[in-house]
């Protein structure tokens with residue numbers, strides 16, 4: 001399947017849907033009991049199914065997730081892939097950040113990242129120092145695009161002041177249930193400032209897929225789609241929003257890809273926004289600071 005892309009006015013372009021790798025290879029640390037082979041197979045299956053955007057981070061399984069991505073992409077045309085990694089919030093001093101980026105490249109087995117994100121803001125390290133390091137990586141061509149993650153509007157504006165390149169993306173928690181980033185003006189900010197909003201955790205680890213949610217059932221019936229397809233389509237049919245989910249299950253991936261290529265009516269996007277039950281105003285995983 002050919003996955004459509006979204007393109008910003010500045011020229012930055014990325015697929016509307018990608019594969020996440022949190023919990024591949026372990027959680028915070030590499031898990032010796034993890035079925036690495038299954039994770040590698042899942043990534044390859046995703047690429048064979050048309051996925052090009054693969055998201056990882058040095059913090060996922062302490063770098064092991066990046067190694068699994070590296071193993072999986074061997075034999076594929078690197079230029080056709082859109083690989084994203086992230087530097088952790090404790091590695092944002094200049095030299096640490098450069099070192100982290102280079103180690104990520106090595107683990108993934110590539111000489112550039114399509115997009116490199118600061119995983120979350122540091123409350124101690126001045127953003128100016130981190131952005132100077134990002135500038136160097138960008139100038140050297142080691143990262144093709146500069147982005148951030150879990151940044152408020154204020155922190156994003158501050159980071160942009162020191163970034164040579166336009167900061168093209170902010171990766172943020174957003175789905176039908178978790179709306180902190182929407183409430184804090186980040187959807188509107190990204191839409192008005194030509195920034196890609198990469199929504200993480202689109203199906204909220206399955207919570208949204210509960211078949212007892214009446215409005216989801218109504219939408220599934222109306223569009224002849226499944227709950228995950230409604231949840232993902234709700235995101236990607238909003239301006240400047242793309243998303244990614246993690247799955248190592250082939251049928252879940254096939255199902256999620258069925259979220260692409262059709263559109264929930266605008267009125268239903270708003271209906272879901274307003275009427276989805278038990279919404280949470282704060283992220284349960286990475287609240288904005």
Ligand SMILES: NC(=O)c1ccc[n+]([C@@H]2O[C@H](COP(=O)([O-])OP(=O)(O)OC[C@H]3O[C@@H](n4cnc5c(N)ncnc54)[C@H](OP(=O)(O)O)[C@@H]3O)[C@@H](O)[C@H]2O)c1
Pocket residue numbers: 019020021022023055056119149150171172199200201202203204205206209228244245246247248249251252253255256285286
């Ligand atoms: N920047 C950040 O701070 C940040 C934070 C969190 C996540 N992320 C990134 O965003 C990616 C996506 O978020 P996430 O992995 O936390 O959450 P998610 O993609 O919303 O949910 C993943 C979970 O849902 C299951 N799942 C996926 N599709 C399904 C389907 N159709 N039916 C039933 N279950 C399904 C998966 O299990 P199976 O494997 O069994 O399918 C997995 O347990 C991450 O992997 C990571 O790359 C970034």
